[in-house]
Amino acid sequence: MPRAVIPDQGSILGRTSELAALSGHAGSGRRGNAGCVVLTGPAGIGKTRLLAELRAESIRHGALVLHGERPDRAGYSGLRALFAGAGTVPGDADASVGAALAAHLPDRQESRAFDPAEACPVFHGLYRAAARVMTDRPLVLILDDGEACDEHTLRWLDFLLRRSAGLPLLVALTRRDGARPAAPAAWIDLTADPFVSPLPLAPLDRAAVAGLVGRWSPAPAEPAFVDHLVEVCGGNPRTTLHILDELGALGHGPDGAGADRLAELGARTRARAVRTALDAACATVRAAAAAVAVLGTARTDLVAGLAGVPEHRADETVVMLGECGALTADGDVHPAARTALLASGDGLRTAELHAKAALLLSDAGRPAEQVARHLMEVPGIPQPWMAVVLCDAATAAERGGAFALAADYLHRALDTTPEDHRLRLRLAVALAQTDPLAAVPVFRAALALAAEPADRARIAVECAMACLAVPLAPAHRAELADALERALDGPDEGWGLRLRWQVRTALLVTGRGRASAVATLPVPRGAAFTVAQDDAANVQEQALAALRAALAGHSRDLAVEAARRAVDAAGPSCPGWPLITAATALALADETDAAMAALDRAARGAGPWTRTLAGTGRALVLHRAGAIAGAEAAVRAAIDDFATAGSEACLTAPRAVLAAVLVDRGESHRAEAVLSGTHRPGAGGTGLEEQLHLLARGRARWAHGDADAALRLLRDCGRVQDEAGVTNPVFAPWWADSCLVLAAVRRSTEGRALAEHGAELAARWGTARALGLAALADGALAPGRTGLDRLAEAVHLLAASPARAEHARAEYSLGRALLLAGDPAGAREHLRTATAVAGGCGALGLAGAARRLLITAGGRMPEIATSAAGLLTGAELRVAGLAVDGASNRQIARTLFVTVRTVESHLTRVYRKLGVTRRDGLATALDGARRGAVRAAEEPPPAG
Template identity: 45%
Template sequence: MLDRANDSGLPSLLVGRTSELTVLTSHAEAACAGRSGLVVLSGPAGIGKTSLLRAFLDSDTCRKMTVLHGTCGQVVAGSGYGGVRALFGPLGLTADDAHDSPLLQGSARRALPALAPRPGGEEPPSPATAYPVLHGLYWLAVNLMTQGPLVLVLDDAHWCDERSLRWIDFLLRRADHLPLLVVLAQRTEAEPVAPAALADIVAQPRSSAIRLGPLTDADVAELARQIFPLPVAPSFVERVAAVCGGNPLTVTRLLHELRAKGARPDDTGIREIAEVGQYVVAQSVHALFERQPGWVRDVATAIAVLGEEDPEHIGALAAVPAARVEEAVALLRDAEMVAPDRPDLAHDVVRSAVLDAAGADALAGLRGRAAQLLSDIGRPAEEVANQVLLVPGTPQPWMRWVLREAAAQATNRGAPEAAARYLRRVLEAEPDSVAAHVQLAGALAETHPVEAIGLLKDALDLTADLRAKAPIAVQLAMTCLTVQQSPAAVRTLGGVLDALETELGPDPEPRDRELVTLVRSALLISGCDEKATLTTVRERFAQLAEPAGDTPAQRQLLAMMTVLSAMEGTSAERTVRQARRALHPSGVALGNWSLLFSAFTLSLADEVEDAMEALDRSLRYGQENAAVWSYVLTLSTRALMLHGLGAMPDALADAQTAVEITSHERWGSHMTMPQIALATVLIDRGEPERAEELLGQVTRPNLDGFVMEYHWYLMARARARWALGDGRTALRLLLDCGSSLEETGFANPCFIPWWAEAAWIYAAEKRADEARDVVDHGTELARRWGTPRALGLGALARGMTTRGETGVGLLTEAVAHLSASPARAEHARAEFMLGTALLDAGDSRGAREHLRASADLAQSCGALALAKAARRRLVAAGGRMREITGSPVDLLTGTERKVATLAAAGAGNREIAQSLFVTVRTVETHLTSVYRKLGLTQRAELASVLRAQSVPHPQAPAWVSAARGRG
């Protein structure tokens, strides 16, 4: 494998790997041209992966790139972001650099927990979730790529921790058109630390594989000629190749051993080959130890355990003075066991041979002493724990403390898999420890929630104290939400709450009162998720007094009680009062649930500005903390609310952005709200086919059991079928929606006004008599709720299904109510129906007035389907109006509109990408499309064009000015 050998006997120039080197170089050149790629280099130990990588990194192509090269080791295999630190460690980035380093600008600062401990050993005030750190590392890599093409090379990737591999997967899924090459080298015979994560990376469509096979006889002959000054016989070469299996490391070592023994490379030397054999590395290690003093063996073993370490620490573990350590290292280097450029063993094959020579019992003791040594010299707990993980048997008490500390550090890095790895050993040693169960469940909640639920149930069984049970039950409930097991959570929380209320009485101490409130709020959140549990929690909390809202738990409970109050549909005033109290500033930080629930209920009561302000706060929280799941949920919720307000372009922008973000996430297929929101908007934009296609992609299990998503889904499907001319299916879906809502007990007429939609279809199909029960039901709900939107929908439903002057009068009433509401699209529909009724009654002039108003209002809302229908009726009534074509801005997709608006407001491409959780390339693509559609040539022209078209900022949608004008 060599043209010549270096001092260590390892390859310096490659032999037999020309084609592999060419493939690597071609991938690097493609990366330089902006075509990202992944190369997985595999083969058994000693096959030459590391040597090939060195030759590749020395190539002219790599000299033009930023190169980050790291090696994973067995000792750090379980640490959080160990592989990331191996790659980025040479950059020396710390929290002190956060404000000065261009690499840590913007979202890249979120990468710091993965890179290094905080100054002074401090940890962040709260644990980091995985996504913000992944997001930060992605932007750190992007910042590096602004300096030039980037190549990330990770050797021994089979020992890479799961979180680092998840980040590489995260990066590659967003790497289109980035100047990036990732190279992973792994042993084929080694079991990966994180096989699933590695398999996900290898399955990437941009992945290429290079599997290194054995050297040919010709390659072995070339190696022999470099080592022996004499002619090399073919029979000698064949025997060496056969004994070594073509393994370059073994071949090189064997040839050096044979030359040292004085063997000749001909038929006479063949006898020596059998004596040295294929286990030449292990034999040479044993032979060396037999020839040298015992302290040389002890130093070699200490290096094998600790890796590259200071001589005094190697000496402390080996019980050898530091001076002797340096002497031993020199001897080992002369024997080609230590690398020439660092104080570590030359190859992992050598390390394995040294550790095998120590024996299992001695090695176990040495691992334990190594962990103690690292702890005594103040190394981070994760580093100590990685040694503890390799110690067989039950960890000692001090080791368990270290493992817990390491788990906390891993959690603060956003590396839950590493935390779980440490805590499993704790639980093995303490099977009855409640704390161990709870801590491990917390680490697994994000990655293995079903296992976490089992651990929490065991913890509850092990806990007798009610005050200790309560927070465990709350943790269980929040974990159950992620895997659709809310009924189990409700049963558990209900039992704990019953016991707490019995034991603590009606007037507990403040601390206990907050605990009870926390359990109540968790019970409400869990119970309102699925229809199976909704009635139970509603009955339980029907008579509960409203909390003051002075603590986080009280605010969360108040927000949830507001949802129940709103869904009863009996008092809009009470709902608004509760929601405003839940949101009112009091020095108490609001969680995302409180913001979302309060905004939702305020929107039902037509309190638009307060609702949108709460959603904006939720979105800002998501951006600042890279809480992408919450961000997408909030964005989808806002899209549905904007649709209800008749702000179609803004709703489209939010919904399409939410869909685009989830398309890059592994959990995206389990989320339904973005697709439902986008489909809902597309129907009014005149694109029901696309809406149907999106709704067909919704595959969430047990969807019909959920309280919110299911009814939005049914409404969207019904409206799509009606727009496509299938009234029969549309009516069936709407009636199913009504039956399901009745099952839940929800009676708010503005949540899902299925009854008004059904009345529209009955009226259009001349089946008004069949609509009576549906309309009576809806109008009674509307009367009880009493908001302008509800009253307008009630009058509209009755007017559409009533003939003659009475019907016209009801439609006139609907126009009056809806014009006073924020529901502009519904107002446009009422104008359309009134104009149609007047036309049928022979009042062409009155018909033209209302049909023109409908067309104008619908067009301004972006409800193009209704606008075109109103224009057609207007023309039939003898009126005149130009074709509804829309402005050039209407040609923009929702995401293009959002990107263009942010750009017009002065945001840079990188800032836009970070705020929307998309790539810079995605932003560039959208802007290019915007310029083409709007006929622009430069960014500076965006603001004037968008302003002329009255396009609002995404954070200040079109409904704001209208609402303020009414106020």
């Protein structure tokens, strides 16, 4: 068992600079430079221990040391304590010196106020006696707890210091942080003198705490133990020693088990100290302590007002709470101490204090969130003014991204006006950020309360977008569709037109777009869509406009314009879905960097559901950009983030993305295992997630060589897309995949209509990806030179797009076609490119197929890497490893004996292969890929 620590054993740890400063003051005083030093700090910080060192050093140098402590308010009580502390060296005559000085003091008078006329002869007599002492030896006056000193003593010390120029004198006082001096005016006058030097004591640093642990136990301390000890004790030496003693009594050492007990022991020690202090306090102080606990802060004006006590009593209470460790360095109440402070009171009294505190803070103009914290503790239905404050606090919480807290405030405010559908809608939107399943019934309740069709439509739009990918019962989905479609009968101008625009976008998302003739609605733009910063309604409108334009596939420019406006105007209180929606439009338009930035903003500070949606979107963007390893890491992290907090049924879209990634990695059997355990979207899901699900299943079946099943699933995807009214050619390009499958099984004639359909959509959308996919589909189906020319055009177009995997597929298709046409040399060139591009981006299935065909064509190439780390060359791995360790580009260059430009080139390729854009994402991408590989290895093989 570790031995107990003796506080005064050995040297003082972590106080080198303070000891040096004290020694300097003592030496200066011995040389005739009279002065005063005031040690300040919280209780237990080590002030008394430092004074003991000063006392010992002064005695070694032959000084007369008078040391007093715990003076009271009576006149000259501090001097009486000082003079009684003489005689510290055995056999010395210091005791008689102290007695001689004490003889100049008048008789003890408890309540006599300071009178300069009465004090004058006493002061002069004491000064002369002290001066005679200083002609023979230095004089050191040490007074602990100086803030408790009476006015007579402080005034005489000031008098002495002013008249001791050239005499060997040092006065040392201590003062606890936050302690109110017994004689404030005299204390200010004394400490304002130029010969008074403050010496604040900071908490011990980590090295000093580690030293204390080393004295406590001979066993080596684990770093985590020391870190926990610093966190729990705040670097306070006395608290640290007490905690270590208790830990030793329990048989724990400085290891992981001991670290686990530190927080519990710290809370218990703090609570015990608070209870002991309260037991010894008067009723007034206990009332003030309860007020501190309720307020959570030590502001004495608020404490006095809440407790109904004089302010000086509130000061005393705050000092007492600081001494027993109930307060943090910032004056806030420790949670464990708060529990102890409130434990002795009854719940009714505490509720009354919270109600009074809310009114007090509201009248004082404090922020709404401070007031709301107390209103949440007040039972019963909130008064109207309380509901207003709660709503204001919810707004502040939303701006800070604390949507769960905002939902709590709104839920409480709703007790006042339960029929307010707007407030209920706001609650549902806040809930949707963290728990979309819980938000659905709140949306439905708001929908039931709303009477106007426009209000119902707005609620339905919010529900459809905020609960993206949340499975709804068919009846609930029908309610949404009914509310949305009824809005189409509204006015055609002003807000009516804009609302109808949002409604049609929501219908696209829910899969009802075709029934509503989505494509017939004109696209509003220009001044009507100018938005203000953090105007949530307008930001949402812009995001919906962007998504509508992107899914309809009519105007890439309009989609990008609206999406950028939405992202630029979104403030911190904006929910996550508008940013995710805008990012979807940007990704479809191949604005990859802008889409990733919007998704990062949506995930920052959001709840698990929003992070899952943003992570899924990030994985989709990375997958579309050919960063397969990065996409896998992102989507696995998104699934892990929500799997423990929500329903598996909500993970249809993330699992569809993961399956698509696994197919590209050449692991189609694992892709089908993922899909087989996934909730089928069906009538309860959205049209968008159902398209992703069917596309992934079709690709997985084709990877297994089952052309008929693959074509059936791809056509189902097209049917859902057509019913939803989605006409963007690259959202779920089932038509292009179908053409490639049909070409491979020599059923080209069946694919001609699909290829023409895709070419029409691609020409309208106009991105290089869309045009390249159309050329690839057409070239795969067309015979002879026509097909080769179209495939060459596909290679050219896709090489200029972010679609690296599609570029590799086009190179493979062209190489295969050239080989079949009798041009093995030309085939080898394109197949080698296909292998390199596909392997570099992680599309290992395609890379393997391209390599095998390359060898058939007479070419040579080493084996393809089969892991995320294997995608990197040896040099890239070394550079990435050093970058993860925190080395700069210049340091990496020096370590590897290469140029900085070479390091930058390697990092650029690493970023592209792993799908990251910044150095701080390297570790996450590499680690996520490794975890994904381990998890994949642990997955059972599919049945059959």
